[in-house]
Amino acid sequence: MRISDIFGLNKSQYELDFVDIIPSRDLPLFLDPYLISKMDFPLARDAYKTLQNYFQYLLDLLRNEEIRQAEELFSYLGETNELCLGLSEGTPAGKGMGPTDAENIFASLMESEAYVTGLMEDIEDFRIFVPNVDKDKVSDMTANIIKKHLIKYTQRQCALWDIPLQEGVISGHFWNPATRQWEIEYTNMLVHNEKKIILVPKKFVSYSKAYSSDVYFNHFVLNFYQNKHLKQQSSLVKYRKDKTPYVTKKSIKKDLPKPNKEWLADFTLRHPKVFEQFKAETIKREQRVGNEDLSNDDLTSITSYLVDRLDSIPVGRKHANDYHKMVVGILELLFY
Incomplete structure (x- = not known):
């Protein structure tokens, strides 16, 4: 069952700002920092500033040879099963970041x-230049x-849709850009069957196919x-x-050493404009997921239902909350 079913929201994915996850298993979607970096609304801006704050501090420690402190900073980046996103099979558990x-x-x-030379500028660059x-x-x-x-986003969405939260739940570690430390707190969280759940905006996730070392090599380096x-x-x-002259990519691959991420880093140091072009063009390729990717619901049927449902809500203060929720869902459908 999806979150909307568990809590009786009676809303389709088209009407919800968050990914309507299934807590019992992971959806094959990924938080995409590159996508987040290109978005211009408060949550995206604040989230990316926090990402940059952490990443730049990590690089500063490494470049100043404060290795032990950098390693401790990095050790908190374990898997976050509360999101129910990723590649796990069955119950969300883990093909992501474990301690090892x-x-x-x-x-x-x-x-x-890559980090010494300044080649890595953003956290998404890990995927291009760092093995594994x-x-x-x-x-x-x-x-x-x-x-x-x-x-905080989850708390706002739960308030909007009247989803109950559990008080005094331990948050798990998060990065505080003000103190430049990993912190933990007790807060109100969404809990189902003793499992913490964190909701994620649809705008933040993708299939993460475009910003990869394979795409960089095959479509930019080979070009x-x-x-x-x-x-x-x-x-x-x-x-x-x-x-007309031409050169096949197959022949170039035979002529080059077998590429790996270290090879890509070395190439990029010698030809930085190729990587700049890759980063500039990737945002055109990397698209946030559409509602049709997240749901099998028929859009025509949903719109017909919404029109009928909106017309059926009686006027008056007693039904104002129902009307408000219906309008919020309709606006989400129209403007996503």
Whole structure:
């Protein structure tokens, strides 16, 4: 059952600002920091400022060779099962960041020149340049850092839809940009079957397919080498029947060393404009999920129902709350 069913909201995904999760299993969606960075509304701006605050502080510690403190800072980036997002099979548990994963990723980061050279500017760049980091782990890292923002968002959504919260629940660690420390607090949280649940805005999640090392290599790095070989008229250049020259990506792959993330970092240091182009164009490719991706509900049927339901609500103060909730849902459908 989805959250909307559990708490009797009688709302479709089209009418809800948050991802209508199924607490018993993970949805294959991911918090996308790159997507968040390009959004211009208060929650997104505040969340990304917190991400940047953490990441820049981590890099400062590493560059100042305060390794022990940096490692401790990194150790809090475990998996956040409260979101019910990611790649877990069955009950949300874990293909994301466990304690061992955090240790291994930190070790990989220490072996990489990406942070020393200033190549890594944003937390999403972990996925491009640091071995053993992909969308699931970046999503978990993001969730931990901005957890306080997401808890406050959950509290607001629960107030809006009259979903009961449990008082005095331990929040789990979150990053406080003011103190530059991991903190924990007791607060009001959404709890179902003794499981804490944190809601996530639909705008914050994607399938995270575009901002990846594979896309960077196959669609930007290889394109760079195609143009280079054409300009140099190298031995990899072939000709079509109309004498048009071309170079296949397959031939370039054979000509290059087998790429890994360290190789990508080295390439990027030598050709930074290629990475700049990748970052600039990725936002056009990386799209937030649509309601149709999250639900099998038929939009035509939903709109017809909403029109009929709106017309059926009696006038008067007694029914004002029902009318307000109906209008909120309709506005969400219209403007998402």
